[in-house]
Every structure is written in C-alpha cells, then in structure tokens.
Amino acid sequence: MVSTTASVTVAARRTSWADILFWSRRNKTIIGGMVILLALVTVALIAPWIADDPLGFEPTNRLKRPSEVFLFGTDQFGRDVYSRVIYGTRISLIVGLSVALVATAIGLALGVLCGYYKRVDAVAMRFMDGLMAIPAILLAIALITLMKASLFIVIIAISIPEIPRVARLVRSVVLTVRGQPYIEAAIASGTRNLTIMWRHILPNTVAPLIVQATYVCASAILTEAGLSFLGAGTPPEIPSWGNVMSLGRTFFQIAPWIIFFPGIFLAVTVLAINLVGDGLRDTLDPRIARRM
Amino acid sequence: MSAPEMVLKVQDLKKHFPVHKGLLSRVVGHVFAVDGVSFEIRRGETLCLVGESGCGKSTVAKTVMRLQEPTAGTVELNGADITKLDQEELRAHRRQMQIVFQDPYSSLNPRMSAGAIVSEPLTNYGIAAGPELTQRIAQLFERVGLRADAMVKYPHEFSGGQRQRLGIARALAVNPRLIVADEPVSALDVSVQAQVLNLLIDLQEEFQLAYLFVSHDLAVVEHIGHRIAVMYLGRIVELADNADLFGTPLHPYTEALLAAAPLPEPGLKRERIILQGDVPSPMNPPSGCRFHTRCPYALPECKVTDPPLLEVAPGHHVACLRRPVGTDGAPLTRTA
Secondary structure, X not given: OHHHXXXXXXXXXXXXXXXXXXXXXXXXXXXXXXXXXXXXXXXXXXXXXXXXXXXXXXXXXXXXXXXXXXXXXXXXXXXXXXXXXXXXXXXXXHHHHHHHHHHHHHHHHHHHHHHHOHHHHHHHHHHHHHHHHOOXXXXXXXHHHHOOOOHHHXXXXXXXXXXXXXXXXXXXXXXXXXXXXXXXXXXXXXXXXXXXXXXXXXXXXHHHHHHHHHHHHHHHHHHHHHXXXXXXOOOOOOXXXXXXXXXXXXXXXXXXXXXXXXXXXXXXHHHHHHHHHHHXXXXXXXXHHOOO | OOOOOEEEEEEEEEEEEEEEEOXXXXXXXXXXXXXXXXXXEEOOOEEEEEOOOOOOHHHHHHHHOOOOOOOEEEEEEOOEEOOOOOHHHHHHHHOOEEEEOOXXXXXXXXXXXXXXXXXXXXXXXXXXXXXXXXXXXXXXXXXXXXXXXXXXXXXXXXXXXXXXXHHHXXXXXXXXXXXXXXXXXXXXXXXXXXXXXXXXXHHHHHHOOEEEEEEOOHHHHHHHOOEEXXXXXXXXXXXXXXXXXXXXXXXXXXXXXXXXXXXXXXXXXXXXOOOOOOOOOOOOOXXXXXXXXXXXXXXXXXXXXXXXXXXXXXXXXEOOOOOOOOOOOOOOOOOO
C-alpha cells in the first residue's frame, strides 16, 4: 500500500519511463498485447532457426494441405507457407516500427513548429489538410509507382500519409501548452524559442505521441499488407504477409490455408499493437489515470 | 537631494486587439485595451495600477514586458526604448525586467522541480553553473523564505503562497531593476497576501527594486504603492502619490472606487457613490471623457471634449474637465 501511494505522487508529478512501466504492469490490456508482441518479435528474430527457406521451390509439393511436414501447407509453387509467414513477421514488424518512427519524428517536428509559429502553421497545416484529403492507400500506390518498388520506398510511402495525423495531434497539444502562463514566464526569463520548445513543450507531447505511434504502427502493418495484396507494395520476391495472401487469392477455394494463416498472423499482430495502444492511452490520460 | 534614476518610462502606450469575424476573419473592429498610457517609475519606487476588470491594467503590464507587442508608444527601460528591438536584443534587456504572475499555479511548469524553475533565468544568461548555481538558488530560496532543500520538490508540493515565493525567486534570480507584478497576491488567501506583500517590500528596500504593481485591491495598493495610477477603459484617469490619492481623490471615478472599498471598522458609515450602468465596451469607447456615461458630475461638455491627464497639483495628475489646474479638491456638485 505504501509503495502504491508513493508511486501515485510520482505519477502525478511527471510522466517518466518508470511510471509508464509501473502503470503498464497493472494494466491487463497492455500486458496481453505486450505478451503477443514479444512472442512475435521473438519469432521474427529466431526465424532462421525455426523455419526453412521461405523462397525454396518444391514443385512436387504444390498446394499441399497443412500437415506435420508443412505446418501451414504449401502454395502453388510448393513453397512452405509456414516459413513464409514466419519470415513475413519480420517484414511486417520492420514496416510497422519504421513507419511509426518516421511518421512520429517528422510529425512531431512539424507539429511543434506549427503550434509554436503562427506563420509556419498557416502554410504547413493547409498542406497537411490537403494531404489528409487523399486516401492513404491511393497516395501510397501513387508514390510507389513513381519509384522502383523496394521495402524502403514502401516504408516512406506509408509514412507520408501518416505524418499529417501525427502533426495535427502534436500541434493541438502545443497550442494548449503554448497558452500556459509558464511559457510566458519562460519568455520573460529570457529563454530562447528552441529551448522553450525542448524544455517546456516537448515533454507534454510524449504521452499522446506514444499512443498515436502504436496506432500508426498497426495501421502501417495493415496498409503494407493491403498494398502487397494489391500488388503495389513490397516486391513479390519478399515474403510479406500481403504478398503471401495475394498469391493465395487465386487458389482460395482449393487451398484456403495460403490466405488463412498469414491472415490470422496479421489480425493478431494488429490486435496486439492496438491493445497496447489502448492500454497506454488509458494509462497516460491523466483523467483516466487518476481513477486507477 | 536628487531624484533616484529613472528605471521605466512609458509614453503614450497603446495596445489595440483586432477583432476578427466571419468566414474570412476580416477585422471588424478593435478592442482598445490600452489607449494612450504614460507613466514613469524610478529606482526603489512602486507604481500601482488599479482599476476594475477589463480596464487594461494587465495588458499594460504584459505590453511593458513585451510579452505582447504594443500597437504604439514607447517603453524606455533604463533609457533605452525596447519597443523596436528584435528578439535577441530584447533578450539582453529582459535581464533588467522580470515579471511575477497572478496565478502561482499555472505560471510554474508542473514538470520542473522548484530548483530548475528558479535556475532557468540564471542558465539562460549563463550567470551561474554547477555548484555555484546550486548555491545561488539556495540563497534565493532562503531570501524569499523557502527552505533551500525544497528545490528538489515539484510545484504541486508547495502551497499557493510558497509557489508565489518561487515565482518571486525566479524573478529575482537575474538581479533585475524592475519587477512587473501582475496581481501577484490576488490568487492568495488574505493571511498569505500580507506575507507576500511584505516580502516584496523587504526585497524592494534591499535591492532598490522598481515595481510596476498591478492590482484591483485598494487595500493592497494602499499598503505597497508609493504612487498610484487609476485606470478606466484603457486610460489613466488619475495618477498621484499614495497619500494624495487616498486623501483627496480628484477624479470622480477614483472617488467612486474608493467609496466602494469596504472599511475595516464596523459601524462606520460613509456616503456610497453607486455608479450607474456598466463599463462601456472597450471596442467602442464613449466620445469625449470615457467616464461621462457613468459620471455623476458630468457636464454637457464632457460628452465632447476628451480631457488630457494634467498635473493639477504638485505630483497629482488627473484627467477631468471639472478638475482644472489649481483645483482645490472641493466636492463637485452633482449633475445627474
């Protein structure tokens, strides 16, 4: 009991990594999501030891149903769906994390500048609004067709439509903080603008940004799979879940396992990330956090 | 004996806020928050700005600090006009003027420790670092009546009065010559108000600080002010020494303001002057004398002529047509 009250005062004081960890441990949603995510990360890391070559053709074993030899069956070229799905975990996690990082980093910078400088705001936010009017997947397809398809291009193409969402969120936080008298006090104390942004404004954006980053991550994984399914995403030789499902589409009626297993992995991954995101939102939102 | 040196000289300061309306947010008018205010503050002197809500007294404070850009007029700090300086030049001058805010809760960053809050101005100007900084902060804490070991605490662990002491320590950190105090005690309990006011008075004597003290509380103003300026609708209507203003108020508005303040002695009766109507909108101030719509002594002429702020008696400035230079301060005859 004593330790709980002590930590409550700490949580009220500031949101530090230790507090996030502390509250996360008491939140079942976060624990559930984290367990699944950790399992997926482990699978991605040890893929070479638990799976065979995802590209290995075995024309004699085409469209085999799931069995002891081929856990998830094989596709029309006789490739092991299990190995492809396991390696696909890597692609999905890389895409999700990279997009979350790129989009939050750029969105954060833009959002802070827009919230702080009215002139930047007038120009940049109109551009962001324009960007937001275009459906993310169409914008990504357009960007990918302009360049040679590669994982890097896919990451960039998915990041760009996410940036305005992050920027808007950060901007709104900055605008509320900007009006606080302690910002005026900092100006009066001779604090330079950049220092004000770093010292007084950025810390307030951390909590909503972490939550937003999880949603961006989940939606990026979905978008990548969607793009690959449409044949506009990751190059077909890379075993991403979307690519596996895309190839399985034609044989859906005779070999449903080709679509079924990567589909389950995709759904579970996105679910896990969203669970963590929801849990973090509940934890980091001070209004809800007080009640816990 | 020569007068102490001038610290702040404000001349014809104006701050008009544009009012936007409609789809294209066209400017449809201006709020004349501050409309031609002039005053001076010398070393070791407190000038109080009093007036009711919305008369522009806080705007004067913020504009003097250039936390808001003045529309017109000059603000001379130690003889240098700071209204035209760019950000970096202004930063150098900010060392000479600091501000204490009204709300001791929102003016301290809740994520920063008390020590970090007070050290911010010191590190900004590279005045102190390392152990020297810690020592300086400890001194400041003790000077404003806080324990030095409280510097590791966070703002929410302090009481309102202690927080305001923190605000004062922050303002004091860079040894300014002018402290602008924007209603520094109005958010505090009455018992704590006196402590904070006395701290301000002690600090003034010790460091010969000049104060621009904004308040709506006449008791507070009488306690701390050397000279007092009464504001009404963005203008100073009367400016006089403490004793003169409270002894012989000349402007009808000052008279009404003083009559409205509660007396500490029960049973004591006093003629109340109840002003008619509301304060007119600062978007559309009345013609002539701005007070004529509510003035019990208004003459027809008051509707037309805008009275200038004149020195009608030594050190006693008033802006009223019925109080010409050399007035004897006798009660006026009512016209309404």
